[in-house]
Amino acid sequence: MKNLRKPFALTVAMSALAVGILVSCDTDDDEVTPTTTASAGTVSITDAVSSNFKSAVTISVGTNSIVLKSNGVPDHVSPYWGSASALYEAPTLTGQIVNPGSLQEQTFVMTIPIFPAEASTKEETSLGPIGMALNGVAIYNDREGGNVPVDAGTLQSFDRSGAHSGPGGLYHYHFNGDFTSLDDANLIGFLRDGFPIYGRQDKDGTYPSDLDTNGGHTGVTADFTTPIYHYHTSNVSYLDSRFYVLKAGSYNGTKGTFTF
Numbered sequence: 001m002k003n004l005r006k007p008f009a010l011t012v013a014m015s016a017l018a019v020g021i022l023v024s025c026d027t028d029d030d031e032v033t034p035t036t037t038a039s040a041g042t043v044s045i046t047d048a049v050s051s052n053f054k055s056a057v058t059i060s061v062g063t064n065s066i067v068l069k070s071n072g073v074p075d076h077v078s079p080y081w082g083s084a085s086a087l088y089e090a091p092t093l094t095g096q097i098v099n100p101g102s103l104q105e106q107t108f109v110m111t112i113p114i115f116p117a118e119a120s121t122k123e124e125t126s127l128g129p130i131g132m133a134l135n136g137v138a139i140y141n142d143r144e145g146g147n148v149p150v151d152a153g154t155l156q157s158f159d160r161s162g163a164h165s166g167p168g169g170l171y172h173y174h175f176n177g178d179f180t181s182l183d184d185a186n187l188i189g190f191l192r193d194g195f196p197i198y199g200r201q202d203k204d205g206t207y208p209s210d211l212d213t214n215g216g217h218t219g220v221t222a223d224f225t226t227p228i229y230h231y232h233t234s235n236v237s238y239l240d241s242r243f244y245v246l247k248a249g250s251y252n253g254t255k256g257t258f259t260f
């Protein structure tokens with residue numbers, strides 16, 4: 001199904017029509033059907049959240065939801081720290097052009113369901129935080145201001161973690177990178193609908209071939225012995241770069257809040 005993601009991205013502006021277009025495109029792959037009917041909502045993410053988020057993220061487990069708080073700054077080196085920081089490193093990528101302004105501490109509060117469930121109507125992800133990586137950094141989709149896909153010029157602003165800073169010094173991952181996931185099955189974080197996001201591989205080392213138009217499928221992972229819906233990073237190099245999009249398209253579930 002991953003070959004359908006590009007057509008989806010091209011049609012996503014016509015979101016009201018996108019479902020119909022997808023159906024008409026979906027002539028060669030019936031494997032998506034089990035995924036869309038999987039009864040998520042029965043698998044708790046509490047243990048996986050509690051055991052995988054780093055100490056920089058404060059976790060509060062309620063009755064139905066989990067609240068994750070962080071200051072949004074990475075636990076790894078980046079040019080975006082600014083040269084006065086011990087975590088500063090000079091740009092390492094060919095042609096890299098660092099955005100002006102250093103990264104700044106934020107006040108992130110993300111609330112996600114303990115039992116994430118598939119939504120009957122899938123909401124498109126939007127600009128701004130769509131999830132939180134295990135170190136508390138915000139995850140963004142494949143788009144930039146104006147809601148257009150990251151272009152070749154903007155691509156030069158990313159550090160080797162697939163991140164850059166935006167307005168207010170808000171540092172965020174759009175792509176995979178050296179400190180989250182490269183060509184592996186790493187757990188990267190959780191999106192606002194409560195579903196986890198992994199690297200390009202499944203835990204058996206294979207590249208999933210049955211991803212739906214939102215980049216996910218249902219199955220077991222290193223963190224879930226009961227099958228659960230989970231996203232994967234794209235397995236297609238973005239604009240022939242070193243980067244792979246973390247998440248494009250819509251949420252599978254209903255998004256929780258993310259304030260900052």
Ligand SMILES: [Zn+2]
Nearest residue numbers: 140144166174
């Ligand atoms: Zn950005």
Ligand SMILES: [Zn+2]
Nearest residue numbers: 202208219230
């Ligand atoms: Zn998978």
